[in-house]
Amino acid sequence: MGSSTKKKKEKQKDFQKPKYKVGKTKPKASNFTDTSFKSKAIVMGQQSLSTEAPDYVQQFKHNVSLASSSRSDKQRKEALAYLTTQLSSDQPVNPVGTIGLLNKVLPLVSDSSTPVRAQLLKLLRTLPEAEVKHGAEHASMYIRAGMTHLSADISNDSLAVMEWLVEVAGSELVNCPGGWVKTLGTFCAMMGWAVSSSSGGWTSAARSSMKAKDAQTLAKQINALGRFLQTGFDDESSEKENTCQYWDILYRIPRAPNAFEYLNLSGARRDEEGEMYSNREARQDVFYRRFLDAMNKGLDKAKKEGGATGRAASSMEKIMKDGMAGFEPSTAMDTKDLLDLW
Numbered sequence: 001m002g003s004s005t006k007k008k009k010e011k012q013k014d015f016q017k018p019k020y021k022v023g024k025t026k027p028k029a030s031n032f033t034d035t036s037f038k039s040k041a042i043v044m045g046q047q048s049l050s051t052e053a054p055d056y057v058q059q060f061k062h063n064v065s066l067a068s069s070s071r072s073d074k075q076r077k078e079a080l081a082y083l084t085t086q087l088s089s090d091q092p093v094n095p096v097g098t099i100g101l102l103n104k105v106l107p108l109v110s111d112s113s114t115p116v117r118a119q120l121l122k123l124l125r126t127l128p129e130a131e132v133k134h135g136a137e138h139a140s141m142y143i144r145a146g147m148t149h150l151s152a153d154i155s156n157d158s159l160a161v162m163e164w165l166v167e168v169a170g171s172e173l174v175n176c177p178g179g180w181v182k183t184l185g186t187f188c189a190m191m192g193w194a195v196s197s198s199s200g201g202w203t204s205a206a207r208s209s210m211k212a213k214d215a216q217t218l219a220k221q222i223n224a225l226g227r228f229l230q231t232g233f234d235d236e237s238s239e240k241e242n243t244c245q246y247w248d249i250l251y252r253i254p255r256a257p258n259a260f261e262y263l264n265l266s267g268a269r270r271d272e273e274g275e276m277y278s279n280r281e282a283r284q285d286v287f288y289r290r291f292l293d294a295m296n297k298g299l300d301k302a303k304k305e306g307g308a309t310g311r312a313a314s315s316m317e318k319i320m321k322d323g324m325a326g327f328e329p330s331t332a333m334d335t336k337d338l339l340d341l342w
Contacts, residue, residue, distance in 0.1 A: 057095045060086060064096055068104040073113040080105070080119040087126040098131035099138075106139055109146040109158050117157040124161065129168040136169040137176035144186040155190060156217060163224050170231035178274045180232055180283050184291050185273070187225045191218065193298035195291060219308040222299075226316035232283045233323025284327045295320065 054062070059082075066079035083101075086092060094101060108120045124132075132139070143165060146158025162183075165173055173179045188195045277283045295316075302313035 056093070060093075060095050064101065064104050067108070073116055076108070076111070076113065076116045077119050080108075080116065080123050084119065084123045084126055087123070092126070098127050099135045101127070102132070102135045102139060106142040109142045109161055110149055110154055112151075112154075114153060114157070117154070121157070121160055121164065124164055132165075133169040133172045136165065136172035137179060139165055139169075140173055140176065140179055140183060144182060147186050147190050152217075156220075159190075159221060159224055163227065166224070166228050166231055170228070171234075174228075174232040174283065175276060175278050177276050180277045181273045181275070181286055181290070183228065184287070187221070187228070188291065188294055188298075191221050191225075191298060193294045195294045215305060215307055215309045218302065218305075219312040222302060222309070222312040222316050226312070226319045229287075229316070229323060230319050232287075233280060233319070281327075284324060285329070288324065288327065288329055292320075292324075 063079040063082045066075050067083065070076050070079065083105075087094060096104070105120060105123065108116055111117050111120070143158055143162045147155055147162060149155050149158065173183070185195060187193075277286060299313045299317050303310045303317075
């Protein structure tokens, strides 16, 4: 009986109509994972597990590396925050040194992320002033590049970093190669004050996107420029005469690094912009020849606007007047011009 039932079912198969699927298949989801494969074992990568955390030096250097090279804005900010916390402690320890740390984080002055730039300024304020002074020249190059950046936000944040540098290492900034003329030129370019070059006759002015400025921003820029000028116009000779004797100044061993850098014995020949102006008279002279007219015109326009901008312009005008008091322009040809003619 069983065999007859089996034969009937086999005959019925011949008369059954197959059902075909018509139309397009449903598309697979974007997060579809093919699980049709079969595996006898799952191999995991080897991991090193340890009960001891990395020491302080390794963690510090790791965060310095993340801050300077990570592609993630969040990682750069968190790394800078870690460094800020460590250097803000009662007994801060910097395994890479202040100059080494500055070399790594200074490119972040022009970082595209606003939180990263804000955290960078907090970190810079924790560094010891005595050690930052040795890196004033290197820091000024990155800050000047940020001040003339196409982005207004980056330019404004870089101005805050410049204010910090003038505060902690103003004397070293105005005395380093390019620290006086190049920084003044950067301020003028940022504010749109045209400055004539003494060599080629060309003028430099702000870009079109930088001309329409907010009054509060312009006032902040003028105040920062005023503090920089006041630092450069300070007369150091009277302070030295009061604290040191003449023979002590003449014969004492210099303690500053690169004490004879102003002689430029081994470096390339500098132009007027990259020259060192290590005394007040030299800074007054180049300021009178290259920047005084442009700044007077810019201040006249700023005073007409009134408000915070007008007050800042009046304050800076007083700084310029006091700083240039007693200066008499020299008509004699200086040593550089004589060498050029020779």
